[in-house]
Amino acid sequence: MSGRAPQDTPAGKWTYLLLGLTFLLSIYPIYWMFVIATSTDAALAEIPPKFLPGGEFMKNLDEVFSLQDVYFAESLVNSLIVSTVVTVSVLFFCSVAGFAFAKLRFRGSRILMVMVVLTLTVPNQLGIVALYILMGYLPGEGGWNGSLLAVIVPGLVSAFGVFYMRQFILGAVPDELIESGRVDGATTMRIYWSIVLPAIRPALAVLGLLTFVGSWNDFQWPLITLGGTDYPTSMVALFDLASGNYVLYRRVLAGAFVATVPLIILLFVGGRQIVRGIMEGAVKS
Amino acid sequence: MPYVLIAPFFILFAIFGLFPLIFNGVVALRTWRLDDPAQDGWAGLANFERLLTDEDFGNALYNTFGIFLLSTVPQLLLALCVAFLLNRRLRGQTWFRVSMLLPYITPLTASTLVFLVVFGRDTGVANWVLSVVGVDAIDWRAGKLQSWVAIATMVNWKWIGYNALLYLSAMQTIPRDIYEASALDGATAWKQLWRITVPMILPVVIFTVVLSTIGGLQLFTEPMLLDSNPASASGGSNGEWQTIAQLIYKVGWKNLNLGYAAAMSWALFLIIVVVAVVNTVLTNRLGGGKR
Numbered sequence: 001m002s003g004r005a006p007q008d009t010p011a012g013k014w015t016y017l018l019l020g021l022t023f024l025l026s027i028y029p030i031y032w033m034f035v036i037a038t039s040t041d042a043a044l045a046e047i048p049p050k051f052l053p054g055g056e057f058m059k060n061l062d063e064v065f066s067l068q069d070v071y072f073a074e075s076l077v078n079s080l081i082v083s084t085v086v087t088v089s090v091l092f093f094c095s096v097a098g099f100a101f102a103k104l105r106f107r108g109s110r111i112l113m114v115m116v117v118l119t120l121t122v123p124n125q126l127g128i129v130a131l132y133i134l135m136g137y138l139p140g141e142g143g144w145n146g147s148l149l150a151v152i153v154p155g156l157v158s159a160f161g162v163f164y165m166r167q168f169i170l171g172a173v174p175d176e177l178i179e180s181g182r183v184d185g186a187t188t189m190r191i192y193w194s195i196v197l198p199a200i201r202p203a204l205a206v207l208g209l210l211t212f213v214g215s216w217n218d219f220q221w222p223l224i225t226l227g228g229t230d231y232p233t234s235m236v237a238l239f240d241l242a243s244g245n246y247v248l249y250r251r252v253l254a255g256a257f258v259a260t261v262p263l264i265i266l267l268f269v270g271g272r273q274i275v276r277g278i279m280e281g282a283v284k285s
Numbered sequence: 286m287p288y289v290l291i292a293p294f295f296i297l298f299a300i301f302g303l304f305p306l307i308f309n310g311v312v313a314l315r316t317w318r319l320d321d322p323a324q325d326g327w328a329g330l331a332n333f334e335r336l337l338t339d340e341d342f343g344n345a346l347y348n349t350f351g352i353f354l355l356s357t358v359p360q361l362l363l364a365l366c367v368a369f370l371l372n373r374r375l376r377g378q379t380w381f382r383v384s385m386l387l388p389y390i391t392p393l394t395a396s397t398l399v400f401l402v403v404f405g406r407d408t409g410v411a412n413w414v415l416s417v418v419g420v421d422a423i424d425w426r427a428g429k430l431q432s433w434v435a436i437a438t439m440v441n442w443k444w445i446g447y448n449a450l451l452y453l454s455a456m457q458t459i460p461r462d463i464y465e466a467s468a469l470d471g472a473t474a475w476k477q478l479w480r481i482t483v484p485m486i487l488p489v490v491i492f493t494v495v496l497s498t499i500g501g502l503q504l505f506t507e508p509m510l511l512d513s514n515p516a517s518a519s520g521g522s523n524g525e526w527q528t529i530a531q532l533i534y535k536v537g538w539k540n541l542n543l544g545y546a547a548a549m550s551w552a553l554f555l556i557i558v559v560v561a562v563v564n565t566v567l568t569n570r571l572g573g574g575k576r
Contacts, residue, residue, distance in 0.1 A: 004464070004465065004468065005459075005463075005464035006369070006372045006456070006464065006477070006482075007373070007374065007456070007457055008374060009373055010374045011370075011376075015375070016375075018370055019367075019370050019375075022367055022446075023384050025442070026387045026446060027384070029388075029396055029403065032399055032403065033395065033398075044402065044408055045408045046408070047408060047413055048413055049408075049410045049413055093294055093297075094294070096290045096293075097290055097293070099290065100287040100290035100291050101291070104287040106287040112295070119298060119302060119303070121499075124301075124306070125503055125530070126306065126309065126503075126553060126554045126557075127302070127304075128533075128550065129309055129312055129543050130305035130307075130311075130312050130547065131301065132537075132543070133308070133317070133543065134300075134304065134305055134308065153301065154297075154301035154302070156293075157298060162294055188286045188290075192290075213389075216392065217392040217394075219392075219393060224537075224538060234392075235392060238394045238395065239509075239510070239516075242398055242510060242515055243514070249401075253399065253402070256392070256395035256398050259394075260391055260392055264387075267383065267386060267387065267390050271386065272379055272383065274386060275382045275383055275450065278447075278450050279450065279453070279457075280454070
């Protein structure tokens with residue numbers, strides 16, 4: 001045994017072999033989803049299991065999109081609207097609040113920040129019954145249940161976002177820069193816009209990606225408030241797709257694949273950023 | 286001015302986060318039926334009393350804990366192993382790390398539907414693999430243990446890579462000279478792992494234990510979609526794998542009894558707090574932390 005730390009020891013072939021295996025197991029279900037999504041009904045019954053994709057993807061997709069009572073195309077648009085609005089809002093409100101907590105002095109800031117951190121540990125799913133009732137009382141016909149507002153508005157801010165932004169701004173924006181902005185007579189909003197925002201781009205990318213993925217994949221609350229309506233999100237539409245009396249898995253998985261692709265693209269584009277964000281976030285917390 | 290900046294967060298959180306949580310407590314003390322508002326009224330502790338003798342709740346509690354144990358323990362141990370592998374000097378390092386997030390970003394509804402096919406009784410891939418090694422086909426939805434294993438597999442698949450990255454990030458902050466010194470003292474790689482690496486990353490381990498406790502006790506999507514008739518929320522023909530979160534959905538939105546569902550979610554909240562605290566203490570002991 002040489003006197004080297006693990007992170008300085010070159011990986012041997014066993015390490016690559018095991019990591020390769022881990023990778024294969026990670027990607028297999030997604031690949032299998034694609035295989036079935038591109039096949040005929042008979043593919044599911046093959047033993048040993050079918051390994052290569054077939055040529056039926058467009059046909060299956062066409063069936064998914066033309067199914068009545070599932071609203072698959074609409075659901076994709078709804079998911080896109082919900083996730084985009086939620087992401088933009090979380091980025092703005094959380095970076096603004098994080099900036100205030102990191103760099104501005106005001107009475108009660110410590111206690112309020114402790115509150116933010118505490119709310120991180122409370123799973124808000126546990127207030128789900130009351131949230132549903134609350135939505136019923138909001139203005140509009142029958143309240144907000146069944147409308148996209150019910151899934152958008154509660155997601156507009158996130159405690160994790162405020163916490164993450166505060167941590168990042170503490171480290172990434174020097175006090176001197178803000179002081180000099182003040183000396184030049186800039187308002188607080190001006191300082192946020194032209195000093196803070198450019199400095200926290202990496203954090204915005206990470207929080208944005210995580211928020212988009214989380215919002216896109218959210219299932220329980222959308223099912224409760226949008227289930228059975230004509231305005232599902234794509235996760236609720238997938239549930240509908242798998243709930244009929246006559247379920248065809250090539251169809252179900254074709255739909256599932258379509259709902260997964262946007263996130264795979266996001267991971268492909270922003271993977272480095274997300275990984276860096278997770279790695280840095282864990283060290284600080 | 287600072288208050289203006291933080292106000293949107295606190296206002297929205299107060300309305301849609303904090304208020305429902307407290308209001309949930311009020312609802313739990315009432316009769317609150319969606320089908321017949323005339324029945325609404327004060328119920329006192331009746332909902333909670335009913336909880337104590339409710340066999341469905343007992344069954345769901347049992348299932349939730351069973352699945353929770355089968356998923357959390359292997360998940361975190363395997364994540365530790367993967368992090369240990371990733372902590373070497375690797376070619377294609379970033380690529381390996383990013384690929385660990387594939388399960389994490391895949392929608393849970395989508396991956397659960399895939400696993401549903403994988404765990405099919407007659408032609409599922411899982412049973413095919415078992416048949417190759419000489420094990421008879423298993424009907425994954427026919428009993429508690431096998432359905433728990435199927436669900437735990439889905440949970441583990443989703444979270445191992447993510448947890449591994451958290452562990453890896455903590456591992457990389459351990460000063461190199463500690464390893465160098467211990468290697469000169471003749472410590473093996475195995476000893477280094479348990480005497481240096483694990484104790485040094487203990488705070489992150491505890492963080493993941495708490496997170497997976499909160500997540501594991503609220504399992505909803507996997508048990509819902511494993512059912513041949515997902516909309517029934519029954520978790521198997523005899524509730525073999527019905528979890529508490531699923532039962533809350535069924536009682537609230539299938540049986541339309543929101544008061545009782547609220548009582549259940551409060552009970553679940555208390556259970557989560559207790560389990561999270563116990564787990565934290567246990568992890569700290571086992572990991573060789575102080576106290």
